Amino acid sequence: MMNQIQEREIWIPYGEVKKYYVSKIGKWFRKIEGGWEILIENNEQQQVLKEK
Numbered sequence: 001m002m003n004q005i006q007e008r009e010i011w012i013p014y015g016e017v018k019k020y021y022v023s024k025i026g027k028w029f030r031k032i033e034g035g036w037e038i039l040i041e042n043n044e045q046q047q048v049l050k051e052k
Helices: 002-007 014-051
Strands: none
Touching: none
């Protein structure tokens, strides 16, 4: 996707892209991000337990 944009020399302001993603996928992304944080915390806790 980004390659196509660069080839055509189209400049899309970051602010516009960010607004689009926040409005379209914001809720969905936050759910996934929250899920990742929980998984990472669990993995770190498991590693600590293994080290002990």
